[in-house]
């Protein structure tokens with residue numbers, strides 16, 4: 635007899651790291667979790683690189699499928715959606731739309747907002763000032779938020795008025811606009827979508843696993859959290 639659960643998740647409290655947690659909490663699936671400590675560079679350890687060659691979180695191992703490993707948060711969400719038959723529309727066009735918005739998050743919102751966050755909250759804090767990069771990434775991030783806002787007009791969720799993996803991927807990024815020093819003023823449909831997802835208990839519970847990082851959402855001692863977070867990346871400069 636073993637108490638091991640099917641899914642073993644390696645993650646950390648970040649926008650990408652929360653995606654599989656949101657899925658699993660929403661779907662009511664029990665899972666094992668290993669919190670990866672960036673301060674100790676655990677994401678770059680040789681053992682971890684065998685699971686995730688990119689040296690980043692999240693990663694899952696599916697013990698019920700010959701320890702099949704999945705890395706890249708979008709691929710993890712898709713794998714879980716197919717495995718558990720949740721948060722993925724049945725209709726093939728809606729399924730394609732879900733993949734399109736998931737790709738939009740993975741290829742645009744994540745990388746661009748991630749750089750807006752990095753240059754302002756990490757590089758600047760470590761003494762690297764790059765105003766042009768900041769201007770570019772914040773402007774691009776705002777443009778991406780405007781695209782979401784336009785698309786969400788008259789819609790409850792990104793696709794087919796149901797909560798899908800596209801919402802699950804996009805929310806922990808877009809909702810962290812504070813950390814990217816990005817204004818979402820004047821974007822009523824995006825803000826209404828935030829309110830709708832903020833009201834989902836399982837999603838909010840997920841944001842406290844493996845531990846909260848409230849600074850992403852403008853709460854807590856921002857100065858201290860910013861300092862602590864930047865410290866983890868001090869070898870970058």
Ligand SMILES: N[C@@H](CCC(=O)N[C@@H](CS)C(=O)NCC(=O)O)C(=O)O
Pocket residue numbers: 648649650651672677689690691692705706707708744
């Ligand atoms: N495209 C990857 C990006 C993963 C990623 O950048 N993860 C960040 C946290 S949000 C990370 O592990 N950072 C640690 C590092 O850069 O060493 C995914 O979506 O899984």
